[in-house]
């Protein structure tokens with residue numbers, strides 16, 4: 001790949017085992033810049049959503065048991081199908097709520113400050129909602145988040161070092177919560193190393209897999225994670241408002257879910273409507289109220305496509321796409337100024353690559369529209385003029401480029417890199 005040219009890139013598309021999947025999606029003109037925000041709609045998602053609507057029309061309330069699969073078991077069924085993506089057992093997974101509410105539910109159960117072990121450990125680059133949840137759970141225990149939320153700083157503002165995270169796991173920490181892939185810089189953390197570090201120090205550990213599920217394979221059971229949360233609307237393409245997934249390691253099935261509700265009840269007896277809570281004895285015990293059947297229906301089709309493609313093949317293509325972009329970055333883009341925030345090593349990359357540049361927003365708009373317009377240059381010039389030399393890069397200066405393997409072609413990576421170069425050269429002229 002040293003001398004990558006357009007012919008070579010076209011050959012990659014021609015040999016791509018996932019090439020047929022792009023036709024399943026409602027694609028857009030330019031490079032879709034939000035596949036790590038909200039994945040595109042695919043025909044399969046449309047079909048399963050339409051089927052569930054029809055079931056409602058046909059069965060009305062009987063749909064809870066008469067539909068196929070029954071709505072009553074739909075959250076367990078859909079989440080259970082994700083088991084091969086994350087290296088879990090089906091009964092360790094359940095669908096429902098949001099990533100944030102699942103995090104609250106898990107923290108309410110597993111964050112039990114006692115004696116000297118009172119702190120909740122997070123990293124400084126965590127998604128803000130996770131930090132808000134962590135701090136509010138600390139406050140709910142009557143503790144001061146300023147004292148008990150231990151935040152590991154980043155050395156450079158966009159990466160985290162595993163050794164720093166592990167060094168912070170001292171005897172004051174009760175629970176650690178880290179992301180799999182940093183939502184801004186795109187770095188993939190070594191979850192096995194972090195889980196081992198936590199276990200060796202008697203600390204419980206949870207992960208937020210929102211930016212990796214469906215694009216990076218995980219082995220939650222093998223690494224011994226205590227719990228994990230993720231959203232299903234990014235690389236799993238479940239659509240806006242799609243419920244999230246909660247993973248509970250089976251060694252915790254005996255624990256009482258801290259936030260109980262009737263859909264977390266032992267399903268054999270849920271409708272006995274007994275006054276005292278009897279948890280389901282699986283991750284299903286962490287459910288609360290009526291599942292959002294209509295919102296989860298698209299996920300049945302969209303994750304089916306991911307499972308059919310195979311997470312190993314998806315990861316291979318994802319690394320090839322980001323690897324190609326990195327080669328073109330070195331050749332065309334780096335000399336023009338943008339800094340690479342994402343680590344270069346394959347085992348430290350997630351599905352997106354992040355560049356730092358004062359005109360990131362204008363570059364992103366140009367990529368999204370697929371064509372360089374005078375207004376992009378005008379905006380870029382304003383952004384360049386507003387950036388103080390020597391200032392630290394902030395979120396506004398991050399150009400996050402996601403390459404969803406199911407609907408991104410190698411040629412689009414080539415075109416994106418060429419377009420960035422063209423715009424940067426025009427700005428220099």
Ligand SMILES: Cc1ncc(COP(=O)(O)O)c(C=O)c1O
Pocket residue numbers: 098099100101127129130179183208210211231244
């Ligand atoms: C890493 C991460 N965690 C949590 C969330 C919040 O998810 P939700 O809106 O489902 O609570 C997001 C949303 O994008 C996210 O990217």
